[in-house]
Amino acid sequence: MNSDSAAYRRSASRHKVKQADGVVTKCSSRVAKSGNQAHSFYIGNDQFSIFTDDQLSPVAVGDRVRFEYEIRHLRSGYRREYFSIIPESLIIYAPSELGAAIEGNVYVLSNPSMPGLLKVGYTTGTVAKRASELSGVTSVPTGFRIEWSLPIVGDPKAVEQRAHAHLAPHRHGKEFFKVSLDGAKDACARAFAELYPEHALIMDDAFAKRAEAEIQRRKDLEERAAEQQKEREKLAERKAFDATREGQWHKEGACEVVLFDFQYKPNFDSPSFFSKLFGGKFEDFIIFKVEVRQHGEAIYWSLMISGRLREKSIWKPQTFPTQQECMEQLASATKDYAASNRRASIHIPNALIENPPPLPEEYRNPRVTLSLNSLDGLVIRPAPTKQRHSRYS
Template sequence: MSREKVLETSGIVSECSSRVAKSGSHAHGFEVRGKKYSFFIDDPLHPLIDGDMVRFSYQTRTLRGRYKRQYHVADLATLVIDAPAVAGDSSRETRATSDAGTIYIASNADMPGLLKIGYTMRDPGTRIAELSAVTGVPNPFRLEWTMPVERSAKEIEGLVHSNLRSKRAGKEFFRLSLQAAQEACRTAYLAVHPEGAKRLDEGLAERAAEMARARETRDARLLAWNAEQDENKRLKAWRQSKDGRWRLQESTHWLIEDFDPSMGRGQAPFHLRLIGRRNPDFLEMQISFGSEWVIRGDHREQLSQWRISAFGWRHGEPCSEEPLRADTWPEALKKAMAFAAHHPATNRRVTVVVPNANLRHPQRDAGSVTPVAPELITEALDQMELVPEAENGARAPDDWQ
């Protein structure tokens, strides 16, 4: 998420809807406690259904343009479904009752060892901000934990306070550990609504079973989306690593023939041209492998070919030859050598270049800066296997961390 302040909220989901945003992603809207939120993700399936009891982080942003309208962007990575709505549950539509709320636990640095246990019908973050704004509280309260409840929030809070009366250190303050406070809240919830706690456990179990039975269910797709995001982060890190850049951006070079350093290349000095000295001939050739996308009928496919390019001087004048193409390495080598044999220049360089992305098993020490026989290049290419870039893929090795 961006640099805007990160806030948290919890409650029961209602008014779920989906649309395609201007960015091309899917905007999945929903309401919690009367406030509208949206997930902006690539998955067309909404990660929530009406009746889910959830917790998540969000940020408030402002639309650009004439009307600076604010909207709330929910972070899918922080989504926790405390109690899933079960499809077909007739009570699902009546869960958001007037006494639904959230039991919360808060702490304050000026009150070491004490925890405040309370309830609110509104957003817990708003309630904590109100407590922190009270005169006489030097440090703000910190929200430690929340538990959304379907109804009877005040009754559950009262039972928690009653069960913890031996730990009481103030009206709503108790001296105990966070884990013990959480357990007291869960116990009170079970006592007030045993059927609700049972439904929660059964709902979570049923959701896990759905994930195992069918990967295409809503919750399985949410799980798959999270896994995809993790893999994308891993792939991005690999692409930016030294190994990934070598694999995707660099090439393997071989030298078949090099220039003779004792022979001149290029334009002759001016004083020699005055007496009729001709510019020395030379030829520089490159045999390169590459892929390009082509349209065939109604679909695109990647075509891989060898390309022979040449530049130099012929009879004292610069020349740039039309590129030659070949489908195989032997054919490309044959065409290149035949072209070189008919060129008047005896001083020449011939190099072979293959992108590492077109080699299935590239080797860091495969290239050569000194001339080698074409037979050795043929052997190396056979070992590494030439493939189209699309077939080879640009994914990080399984053992890369």
């Protein structure tokens, strides 16, 4: 990015443009309303966002970066302010893979009030803060702009002094030089390499490690995206299947097995007051109804015993975690409730059956309960196994 294009962009922007630099913390990514990827991170207490087409975040926690950003406002709600990074301005000048302490930075600044001059200096803080401090001097009518900076593993003041020596023929004041940006950058980089050649190699190695890490991160993202695409395809296939007759039968139909049925249809009503006055009685009956149900992720078996026995109403619901426990209780209950007219059935929604039987062609409505002779061959879905994670793992 050259200075002319940067100046044009700044003048054309409708938003206020500022500069920032520092160490990246708290990275996160999400899909923005526009469909682009919104990558966010913090520098100090300030959150910055960058919008790209790439799922891979351009930065990682621990990176030292500098960039330009626009102060924008959300379109809805309270129009909250947020900081939007200008993508082409983002520069990682020290990756997190650098295994050495950064002692400071040598920087190159420009000022519109001093055309043709560049300030070359050093700071042990952030370059953005140093530029802001220099811009606050009353004798400077316009603010300083960061053109370039170099992180120093070593003594930044010594590197600055060596760079000044290289630039001595172009000196124009104490720390100002009439030199091109490339010339100033070359002097600083040469000074660093001369004073700390092994540190320069460390920096190159850090960027090589970052390149390898980025390749792996991109591979992981591609694998995750492929898995998500497979899930979307499965979901689309499932929706298409659910819209068919067979799909509706699998999703909304049910199967029922009648273990034994009433000898005759009982009168489910209770005797009226006048019937009781004249000695009217209704005969006993008992209904045993087993159902497979699902609540959240849990699948359980329920046994409902209802009816009338010796002029008293019966209502006894029970639940069991397994089919075996439920059927054992059913066998015991049929002995305890000895009414002659009784019915026992097992009702299972097809949604909880791995292999529902085919629906006969004569059934036009697939949302029906199909009567079967037995449960033989039907596979009931087990309850999902919850993963238990150790706090020490």
